[in-house]
Amino acid sequence: MKYEEIxxxxxxxxxxxxxxxxxxxxxxxxxxxxxxxxxxxxxVIYVVFENLRSPPRFLLDMEDILETxxxxxxxxxxxxxxxxxxxxxxxxxxxxxxxxxxxLMAVARKVIVLDLELVGAEHVVGIxxxxxxxxxxxxxxxxxxxxxx
Numbered sequence: 001m002k003y004e005e006i007x008x009x010x011x012x013x014x015x016x017x018x019x020x021x022x023x024x025x026x027x028x029x030x031x032x033x034x035x036x037x038x039x040x041x042x043x044v045i046y047v048v049f050e051n052l053r054s055p056p057r058f059l060l061d062m063e064d065i066l067e068t069x070x071x072x073x074x075x076x077x078x079x080x081x082x083x084x085x086x087x088x089x090x091x092x093x094x095x096x097x098x099x100x101x102x103x104l105m106a107v108a109r110k111v112i113v114l115d116l117e118l119v120g121a122e123h124v125v126g127i128x129x130x131x132x133x134x135x136x137x138x139x140x141x142x143x144x145x146x147x148x149x
Contacts, residue, residue: 023089026085026088026089027089029085030082030085030086030089033078033081033082033085034082036078037075037078037079037082040071040074040075040078041075043071043074044068044071044072044074044075047067047068047071048068048071051064051067051068066112066113067113069112069113070109070112070113073105073108073109073112073113074109076105077102077105077106077109080098080101080102080105081102083098084098084099084102096141097138097141097142097145100134100137100138100141101138103134104131104134104135104138107127107130107131107134110127111127111131114127
């Protein structure tokens with residue numbers, strides 16, 4: 001499916017104004033996402049520092065390591081979301097494959113930090129189904145883009 005972009009030289013002046021307003025809003029979102037990325041990096045530093053500072057000092061148990069991995073993955077997911085925004089600004093088309101990859105990374109983060117003692121089987125099955133659906137969707141989009149090229 002080919003998406004039609006709305007250019008700023010559209011014949012309808014209202015559409016032109018709305019398009020400019022959306023571009024400004026998306027640029028604002030990009031600025032906010034950069035701030036969120038720096039905030040989450042500061043949070044990662046804080047989490048690592050606090051975990052290393054608490055007794056026993058300079059030792060991390062498995063829970064601390066998983067918490068740290070989760071914090072790192074949040075930063076990477078935020079960077080992926082920023083990349084989605086940046087690509088949208090450059091093309092006016094939502095990069096579906098990158099959005100699916102970002103969603104897969106978010107689900108992977110959930111799986112990595114998942115405490116199986118706190119969740120039921122239905123929760124695990126739900127995550128598995130979402131993972132399969134995203135994986136198949138990503139594969140289909142990738143196959144379609146290979147055939148189109």
